[in-house]
Amino acid sequence: MRRQAQQPILITDAADSQDDQLHSRQTRYLVMMAIRGSCLILGAVLVSVKAPMLWLWLPLCGVGMVLVPWLAVLIANDRPPREKYRWLRRWRRRAPIPTLGPDELPARTIDAEP
16 A cells, blocks of 8 residues: 655554553453443342342343453454544545645755854
8 A cells, every 4th residue: 555645644643552552452341341340239239129120120230241241352352443444534634734846945054063
């Protein structure tokens, strides 16, 4: 894939570092596992207080305890989307970067004195 000669590479378009990606995946995993833990605790509390409509709440907590860890592992092992598939940057318009022609380049001055 060749880039266009007139299009400079901008540092703001660079991908996140591997450490940043790992940290964000770890954070998402921990949040999702905290949700799983809260489903477990909520289910135990609902059973102990004999809450009304227990037949509805326990299966919801059970689904949360089974489905959330599976999703957490999938999301934690996933890489970030490729740049061309990110919808936010696809629709963002950039201002054209002015380029200088060969006649408009400033003269180079080399000074030999320190």
